[in-house]
Amino acid sequence: MSCSTVRGILYNYINAYVDDELSATDRTAVEKHFEVCAHCANERFQIVQMNNTLQSEFAYSSPYGLKDDIKNKLTESLEGEVNHKKSEFSWGWLSYVAPPSS
Amino acid sequence: MDKNILFDQFERQMLSHMDSAYNLARWITGHDQDAEDVVQEAYIRAFRGFEKYTDINSLSWLLTIVRNTSYNWMKSKHDYKHLIEFDESVHSSSNEPSFIIECNQGLRQDQILNTSNNKNIIHNALREMPLIFREVIVLHEIEGLSYKEIADIVDIPVGTVMSRLSRGRRRLQKTLSNRSNRRHQSEL
Numbered sequence: 372m373s374c375s376t377v378r379g380i381l382y383n384y385i386n387a388y389v390d391d392e393l394s395a396t397d398r399t400a401v402e403k404h405f406e407v408c409a410h411c412a413n414e415r416f417q418i419v420q421m422n423n424t425l426q427s428e429f430a431y432s433s434p435y436g437l438k439d440d441i442k443n444k445l446t447e448s449l450e451g452e453v454n455h456k457k458s459e460f461s462w463g464w465l466s467y468v469a470p471p472s473s
Numbered sequence: 474m475d476k477n478i479l480f481d482q483f484e485r486q487m488l489s490h491m492d493s494a495y496n497l498a499r500w501i502t503g504h505d506q507d508a509e510d511v512v513q514e515a516y517i518r519a520f521r522g523f524e525k526y527t528d529i530n531s532l533s534w535l536l537t538i539v540r541n542t543s544y545n546w547m548k549s550k551h552d553y554k555h556l557i558e559f560d561e562s563v564h565s566s567s568n569e570p571s572f573i574i575e576c577n578q579g580l581r582q583d584q585i586l587n588t589s590n591n592k593n594i595i596h597n598a599l600r601e602m603p604l605i606f607r608e609v610i611v612l613h614e615i616e617g618l619s620y621k622e623i624a625d626i627v628d629i630p631v632g633t634v635m636s637r638l639s640r641g642r643r644r645l646q647k648t649l650s651n652r653s654n655r656r657h658q659s660e661l
Contacts (some may be wrong), residue, residue, distance in 0.1 A: 379636075386639035390613070393618050396560075410533075421642055425614035427590055433495035437509060438488060440518045448517050448549065449476055 385411055389418045481525050486531050487516070493532060493616050494539045500611045501543040501599065507550075515542040530622065537626045542607070591649060598648040606641030613638055 405412045499508035528534040
């Protein structure tokens with residue numbers, strides 16, 4: 372296994388530690404490693420800082436009026452379905468009496 | 474079930490997730506108007522499937538539909554540039570950031586991050602990042618979803634979520650570090 376592969380795995384573990392996605396055993400092992408490894412402790416610090424920035428700054432807010440637009444579309448869709456069913460019911464009998472088109 | 478009752482249930486359970494739906498669509502499509510159209514279409518699709526919906530996690534269910542609708546939307550607009558699958562040979566190698574990011578002399582990363590200019594740099598870096606990394610970062614960092622929830626939405630193993638997330642973050646850190654170092658050198 373190459374150094375970059377090992378480093379990649381280790382970096383994944385630091386990320387998973389920050390995200391609270393490790394098992395209790397792995398979490399304890401990573402914490403012990405932080406106590407003796409300044410590089411990894413610094414990586415952890417950088418990831419936390421980056422996460423804080425992303426969480427607070429980068430969410431797009433939905434535009435004003437979108438909720439009403441969605442409701443209108445849903446209502447149209449609902450009415451469309453009802454009308455389609457009514458239409459099938461009301462005019463379906465015509466196929467039995469109308470002459471077939473040539 | 475009566476359609477109007479279903480409609481009320483849908484509105485109660487799903488419309489509260491509208492901001493998350495818009496945010497994901499906006500980050501995938503890259504445009505305000507496209508995101509609005511995608512979200513409207515996704516909600517109509519979701520409503521059509523709502524009668525059979527049994528998922529406990531309504532947010533994950535809705536975001537799966539939003540993601541699929543976004544991808545279909547981009548394909549229909551022939552926007553293949555952003556849909557290109559990640560290619561290890563093209564996107565890795567020398568472009569892949571190293572394990573330890575060297576920060577600018579005298580500046581810690583939190584100090585670098587806390588300037589509006591650098592927030593713009595990170596924003597742009599995220600916007601230009603390959604979609605496979607961008608979507609997991611948005612779902613995790615901004616929407617706060619777990620690895621398992623992201624794995625379900627993107628339909629990949631949990632281990633792949635972990636790996637994409639860490640590689641995406643590394644790219645952001647590297648971009649930030651490069652820009653800061655470049656600026657520091659130009660100021661000398």
